[in-house]
Amino acid sequence: MMLETRGLKKTYILGETTVHALDGVDVDIAEGEMAAITGPSGSGKSTLMHILGCLDTPDEGTYILAGEDVSRLSGDQLASIRNRRIGFVFQSFNLLPRLSALENVELPLLYGGRKDARGAAENALATVGLGDRMGHLPAQLSGGQRQRVAIARAIVTDPAILLADEPTGNLDSVTGREILALLGRLNSQGRTVILVTHDPSVAASCSRQIRIRDGRVAEGD
Amino acid sequence: MLVWTTVKAAMRSLFANKLRSFLAMLGIIIGVGAVISMLALGAGARKQILGRVTSMGTNLLIVRPGSNPMGGVRSGSMETLRLEDAQAILRKVEGVWQLSPLAMGRAQVTYTNQNTNTTVMGAAGTYFSIRSFEIEKGRPFTSVEEERSGRVAVLGSSVAELLFGKQDPLGEKIRVKTVNFKVIGVLKSKGDQGWFNPDDMVLTPHSTAMALVFGQIHLNEIDVQAREGADLKEVETGIEEVLRARHRLRPGEENDFFVRNQAEILEMASSFSRTFTILLGGIASISLLVGGIGIMNIMLVTVTERTREIGVRKAIGARNKDILRQFLIESLLISGMGGIFGIGLGIAAALAIGAFSEFQTVVSLGSVALALLVSASVGVFFGLYPARRAARMNPIEALRYE
Ligand SMILES: Nc1ncnc2c1ncn2[C@@H]1O[C@H](COP(=O)(O)OP(=O)(O)O)[C@@H](O)[C@H]1O
Numbered sequence: 001m002m003l004e005t006r007g008l009k010k011t012y013i014l015g016e017t018t019v020h021a022l023d024g025v026d027v028d029i030a031e032g033e034m035a036a037i038t039g040p041s042g043s044g045k046s047t048l049m050h051i052l053g054c055l056d057t058p059d060e061g062t063y064i065l066a067g068e069d070v071s072r073l074s075g076d077q078l079a080s081i082r083n084r085r086i087g088f089v090f091q092s093f094n095l096l097p098r099l100s101a102l103e104n105v106e107l108p109l110l111y112g113g114r115k116d117a118r119g120a121a122e123n124a125l126a127t128v129g130l131g132d133r134m135g136h137l138p139a140q141l142s143g144g145q146r147q148r149v150a151i152a153r154a155i156v157t158d159p160a161i162l163l164a165d166e167p168t169g170n171l172d173s174v175t176g177r178e179i180l181a182l183l184g185r186l187n188s189q190g191r192t193v194i195l196v197t198h199d200p201s202v203a204a205s206c207s208r209q210i211r212i213r214d215g216r217v218a219e220g221d
Numbered sequence: 222m223l224v225w226t227t228v229k230a231a232m233r234s235l236f237a238n239k240l241r242s243f244l245a246m247l248g249i250i251i252g253v254g255a256v257i258s259m260l261a262l263g264a265g266a267r268k269q270i271l272g273r274v275t276s277m278g279t280n281l282l283i284v285r286p287g288s289n290p291m292g293g294v295r296s297g298s299m300e301t302l303r304l305e306d307a308q309a310i311l312r313k314v315e316g317v318w319q320l321s322p323l324a325m326g327r328a329q330v331t332y333t334n335q336n337t338n339t340t341v342m343g344a345a346g347t348y349f350s351i352r353s354f355e356i357e358k359g360r361p362f363t364s365v366e367e368e369r370s371g372r373v374a375v376l377g378s379s380v381a382e383l384l385f386g387k388q389d390p391l392g393e394k395i396r397v398k399t400v401n402f403k404v405i406g407v408l409k410s411k412g413d414q415g416w417f418n419p420d421d422m423v424l425t426p427h428s429t430a431m432a433l434v435f436g437q438i439h440l441n442e443i444d445v446q447a448r449e450g451a452d453l454k455e456v457e458t459g460i461e462e463v464l465r466a467r468h469r470l471r472p473g474e475e476n477d478f479f480v481r482n483q484a485e486i487l488e489m490a491s492s493f494s495r496t497f498t499i500l501l502g503g504i505a506s507i508s509l510l511v512g513g514i515g516i517m518n519i520m521l522v523t524v525t526e527r528t529r530e531i532g533v534r535k536a537i538g539a540r541n542k543d544i545l546r547q548f549l550i551e552s553l554l555i556s557g558m559g560g561i562f563g564i565g566l567g568i569a570a571a572l573a574i575g576a577f578s579e580f581q582t583v584v585s586l587g588s589v590a591l592a593l594l595v596s597a598s599v600g601v602f603f604g605l606y607p608a609r610r611a612a613r614m615n616p617i618e619a620l621r622y623e
Pocket residue numbers: 012013014019020021039040041042043044045046047048
């Protein structure tokens with residue numbers, strides 16, 4: 001298995017109310033899968049993505065990533081795993097506005113201490129079809145182009161897993177389909193891709209669907 | 222992560238907010254400017270004071286009646302020194318080249334309808350060379366005038382100016398208290414020396430001053446000049462021995478006079494100017510502290526504004542220390558650039574003070590290095606808290622921040 005979780009729990013306490021964002025999640029995702037996580041708003045999809053992406057740790061349960069238990073690691077250890085093994089794509093792109101496309105894509109390599117950052121970043125931008133926009137600032141790019149830069153940034157360290165939380169949520173449907181096609185192509189090159197989506201047609205294009213309801217898996221495949 | 226990349230990024234974020242960065246720097250600019258100019262002022266004052274002490278005359282020993290006032294400059298008012306003491310010192314003490322007995326006090330000096338209250342200094346003719354006075358015009362007193370209590374006077378430059386204006390004082394009669402004196406000379410100006418203004422006095426032979434002006438038989442001071450190359454400490458001991466014998470002091474009994482040599486006066490003056498410098502520098506450093514607080518304030522705002530950026534950086538693999546370093550470098554840049562501008566400002570201020578006021582200023586390389594070091598430390602010290610706050614942010618909360 002690429003990743004497996006057992007009994008993941010995450011609880012938020014807001015004043016008097018307790019929210020069980022995750023209430024015992026077991027999922028196994030194999031290498032090379034393209035999985036869609038779906039479910040109503042507030043069901044815990046993003047919370048699960050954060051834990052799978054090593055941005056957060058569960059209150060209870062275990063998470064094994066590529067054979068390594070990462071459910072109780074320190075902040076800096078998680079940072080290193082995010083840098084090497086995981087690529088993130090966000091709904092709102094999250095590019096750094098003052099850096100050019102190329103510099104945004106270089107960033108993970110710089111944090112990883114890699115030497116050939118420039119060349120690798122250029123390759124990643126070429127892969128997503130933006131070889132001719134490297135010097136542009138995010139503000140000078142369209143929404144679809146920004147998301148491509150974000151995808152280039154996610155794959156530049158050559159991670160095994162690509163996580164995308166509603167990657168088409170801020171895009172029109174045509175551009176959304178292009179981004180989805182790009183993610184599909186990256187998956188066909190061997191990367192494990194997990195994406196969160198509301199859109200049934202997006203979910204349908206994935207090889208597997210994981211439905212979440214009230215912090216639990218209501219699997220339907 | 223490469224430091225240079227971080228520095229470039231920090232520069233970019235400073236330039237993206239030029240006005241704000243400048244305002245953040247302003248406190249440091251003013252603080253460093255103040256420190257540099259105040260230290261320059263202190264060093265200048267020190268140089269000036271030392272110069273004046275040296276211009277008092279060289280190899281000088283001053284004998285005064287009374288007991289040594291700790292650290293003070295003026296003596297008590299005991300009447301233990303006599304003319305015979307001065308003569309005995311000149312005759313018996315090894316290493317003494319020349320001396321001048323002094324009887325002095327304040328007195329009213331009048332010329333026609335002009336009058337002034339000034340120091341009347343009864344001295345020997347040797348006084349002029351002992352204290353390095355130069356005669357502007359006229360002449361000093363002769364030994365005959367000294368022995369015969371001649372009623373002649375040499376005027377300090379400001380007294381001459383006050384009483385005579387543009388008129389030539391030579392040969393004119395002035396009145397000191399009720400006694401008439403003939404003006405035979407005017408001194409070249411030495412400038413005010415802080416505790417004593419040598420331009421504001423009237424010199425007469427000591428015998429005249431004692432008998433006719435003050436009606437006293439004691440001396441207020443004996444100025445002794447040692448021979449070139451003589452050991453001032455040994456001369457001092459010699460004077461003490463002679464005077465103790467003359468005053469019939471028993472072993473163990475305290476001196477009823479005290480001797481101070483120029484080296485001690487120099488030491489006193491330089492310790493005074495050191496204190497002065499530390500005081501000025503200390504006051505100026507308070508503005509550096511305020512500058513540091515300004516930097517901290519701006520950095521806290523910056524960190525809050527860039528919460529989302531911090532989340533993104535963490536999501537793609539930045540460790541806490543990477544974030545810490547990024548913001549520390551930014552605050553270091555603010556304070557460092559502020560320091561450099563401040564040094565420019567401080568040097569300009571010091572030059573202006575030197576050019577447009579009576580104070581001297583000396584900008585030392587050491588004070589510039591100190592200012593750079595201090596401003597860098599201020600950047601690190603006051604940047605540390607905001608940077609740690611950034612570094613410790615939870616990545617998810619940072620990403621969710623609107
Ligand atoms: N940091 C948080 N603090 C408090 N409650 C949270 C936090 N994160 C998520 N939640 C709550 O947990 C539940 C699941 O949220 P989330 O995972 O974002 O849902 P989804 O992405 O499926 O819309 C929601 O009720 C949400 O309000």
